Amino acid sequence: MTIRTWLTDRFGLTVPVVGAPMAGVGAGRLAAAVSRAGALGMIGVSGAVTPAWIEEQAGEAAAAGRPYGIGLIAWTLARDPAKLDAVLAARPALVSVSFGPYAEHLGKLRAAGIVVVTQAGTTEEAVAAERAGVDAVVARGGEGGGHGRNEVATLPLLQSVLDAVRVPVLAAGGIATARGLAAVLAAGAEGAWVGTxxxxxxxxxxxxAAAERVLAAAETDTAYGRVFDVAQRLDWPPEYGGRALRNAFFERWKGHEEELATHEAAPAEIAAAREAGDYETACVYAGQAVGMVRERRTAADVVAGFADAEHLLNRFR
Known part of the structure; x- marks a missing residue:
């Protein structure tokens, strides 16, 4: 692939794609595989993991001999600052700090020579991120899986953010094939931030069992809300709900979050379901692009598929 952008030039990539940091899905092995294939793999760090886990997974990602990244959840760092220390010690090429008070961490990361980005769900958030000193902004539309805002879809958000900031912009939310990559590159993004x-x-x-649910899901099978966060007593800021595969537990409690917050059995119910592989109760975070994920593939196959964006972009030359 000969497409060159800020993203490919900065990290020596052959495909302008970042494998989004998906906590509970993407650890060192996936990050290494994505990076080895020519994109930029990332490790997703949840609030539950330890600094030792970060060190272990970073070592596995680094063993590929290619740049990789780590994604941090800003609101969790106050209670466990050692996670940031572990990331600084690992020296990944890129770190994403999103969802909560991220700006206070930018100085340390940039001083270590790490490229720092944050995910923005509105143009206002993107402008604030540029002012805070990020190296790039991820314009994340509401179609995306996992946590984030749901106010604006990817395409209108991307257009607005590109007009509003001067730092490089990556597009996230609903991008699953070469067609999606070509679309955001044509609009002016420097690459795609791809999870689902x-x-x-x-x-x-x-x-x-969770993977089977993903492969069987249709594009209309996701839902957005705070049900699973409330059930698990997770302190996600309320503006950042989660997009997950719709299931019986979600349908039961949607619209009844206040009651769910006092339902004493809920955390144990979710934990037991996860242990048992019961995903009619436990959650699987995924975006609206899930209907295009139909079979088991390798990360290299997925990255290679994105390379076809070049042919789509060349149609008008």
């Missing part, structure tokens, strides 16, 4: 498309990969840490 990699959820069917053999290199994920997704439990088999």
């Amino acid at each position: 498309a990699f959820m069917g990969c053999a290199e994920t840490v997704l439990p088999p």
